[in-house]
Amino acid sequence: MIQRIDAWTQFKLRCRLAREIFAFWSLSLRHNASIATDRSLNKTQNTLLREAHVIEKGLSLRHPRRGFGQGKILALLRNIDRYLATYPEADKDFILYPLSVVGSYIAHSTKTGSFNADIATHFKQLVARIDADFSAIQSGVKEVTRDQLHANCNSGFESLLFSRHSIRYFAAATPARDLIQKALRLAQQTPSACNRQGWRTHVFHGESCNRMAIWHGGASGFEDEVRCCILVTGDMNAFLLHEIHQVYIDGGMYAMNLVNALHSTGLGTIPLSCGFFHDKLSALKTVFDIPSNEVPILIVGVGYLEDRFRVAVSARKPIHVTNTYH
Ligand SMILES: Cc1cc2nc3c(=O)[nH]c(=O)nc-3n(C[C@H](O)[C@H](O)[C@H](O)COP(=O)(O)O)c2cc1C
Structure with missing residues (x-):
C-alpha cells in the first residue's frame, strides 16, 4: 500500500x-x-x-x-x-x-x-x-568513410566504441523509422536505479527538427544538416528527494546507450548538450510541447552517413589522468 x-x-x-x-x-x-x-x-x-x-x-x-x-x-x-x-x-x-x-x-x-x-x-x-x-x-580533423564505419559499428564492443564519432554533416534523407525504433529498443536495455526507467524520448523530423537545432544553438553552422532530433528527457516523477540528481544520471546513461545503439545501426549521431539556463529550457515546454515533469538530458542529432566525411579527432586523456586506484 x-x-x-x-x-x-x-x-x-x-x-x-x-x-x-x-x-x-x-x-x-x-x-x-x-x-x-x-x-x-x-x-x-x-x-x-x-x-x-x-x-x-x-x-x-x-x-x-x-x-x-x-x-x-x-x-x-x-x-x-x-x-x-x-x-x-x-x-x-x-x-x-x-x-x-x-x-x-x-x-x-x-x-x-x-x-x-x-x-x-x-x-x-x-x-x-x-x-x-x-x-x-x-x-584537428580526420577523414572517415561510410564503408569503414559500417564495417566496425556492429562487429564487437571495442570496434563499436572506437568507430563512433560525433558527426556534423549527413546525407539528405531522413532516417527510417525502423532504424530509430531498433535503436530505441536497444537503448531500453539501459540499467536504471530500481529499474524505474525514468527516461523519455521525443523524436522530431523535418521542420520541427530544424527548429529544435536552431533553438539549441550548439549546432551552429550545421543546423540544416541534422535530419532527425531525438530529445532524451528524464521524468522527475520517478525520483525521490534524496536522489534529486538521479534523474540526470539514469537519463545520461540511457542517452549514451541510445547514441551507441544508433551508431550500431549504421546511422551517424551528434550529441547536443542540454546544459542551458532554465529560462532558455522553458522553450521545451512552450515551443516543443514537452511535459513540465520532464527535464532535458540530451538532444541526439541523427542522419545517414555521407560516403566520406570529416570528424574532429577529439583526442582522449590518458587514463592515468582520470583514474585513481584506491
Ligand atoms: C553531453 C554532450 C553534449 C555535446 N554538445 C555538443 C554540442 O552542443 N555541439 C557539438 O557540436 N558537439 C557536442 N557534443 C559532441 C562533443 O564535442 C564530442 O562528443 C566530443 O568532442 C568527443 O568526440 P566524439 O563524440 O567524436 O568521440 C556533445 C557531446 C556530449 C556528450
Whole structure:
C-alpha cells in the first residue's frame, strides 16, 4: 500500500529539499568552472580544453566558414599565455593539445586562403617558448568513410566504441523509422536505479527538427544538416528527494546507450548538450510541447552517413589522468 505522508513530514521534506539545493549551490560556488576560473589550475585547464575543442569542431563542419573562429583563436592564444604566466610550474605538455589545434587551424586557413598573420606569429612564439614537440599529439580533423564505419559499428564492443564519432554533416534523407525504433529498443536495455526507467524520448523530423537545432544553438553552422532530433528527457516523477540528481544520471546513461545503439545501426549521431539556463529550457515546454515533469538530458542529432566525411579527432586523456586506484 502507498503510504500517506502527513503535513509535518511534508514540511520536513520541503526543508530537506532546500538544504540539498543549498548544498549544491555551495558546491557549485566553489567548484564550477565559471566562478573564479583564474584561481584554479584545474578550471583553467578545462577552459583551455573547451576553447580548443570549439575550433576542432568548427573544422569538422561540411564547409567551415572561411576565416571562422579567428577571434576565438586569438583569445585562446592569450589564455595560453596567461596560463603559462599564472602557473609557471604547471605541466607544459598540457598546452600541446590546444596549441596543436591552433596548428591544425593554421594549416586549414593557409589552404583556404584565410591565413591570419597575427595568429601564426603568436603560435610560433608559444611553440618556441615551450619548445613544443607535437609528435605524440593528435588534433584537428580526420577523414572517415561510410564503408569503414559500417564495417566496425556492429562487429564487437571495442570496434563499436572506437568507430563512433560525433558527426556534423549527413546525407539528405531522413532516417527510417525502423532504424530509430531498433535503436530505441536497444537503448531500453539501459540499467536504471530500481529499474524505474525514468527516461523519455521525443523524436522530431523535418521542420520541427530544424527548429529544435536552431533553438539549441550548439549546432551552429550545421543546423540544416541534422535530419532527425531525438530529445532524451528524464521524468522527475520517478525520483525521490534524496536522489534529486538521479534523474540526470539514469537519463545520461540511457542517452549514451541510445547514441551507441544508433551508431550500431549504421546511422551517424551528434550529441547536443542540454546544459542551458532554465529560462532558455522553458522553450521545451512552450515551443516543443514537452511535459513540465520532464527535464532535458540530451538532444541526439541523427542522419545517414555521407560516403566520406570529416570528424574532429577529439583526442582522449590518458587514463592515468582520470583514474585513481584506491
Ligand atoms: C553531453 C554532450 C553534449 C555535446 N554538445 C555538443 C554540442 O552542443 N555541439 C557539438 O557540436 N558537439 C557536442 N557534443 C559532441 C562533443 O564535442 C564530442 O562528443 C566530443 O568532442 C568527443 O568526440 P566524439 O563524440 O567524436 O568521440 C556533445 C557531446 C556530449 C556528450
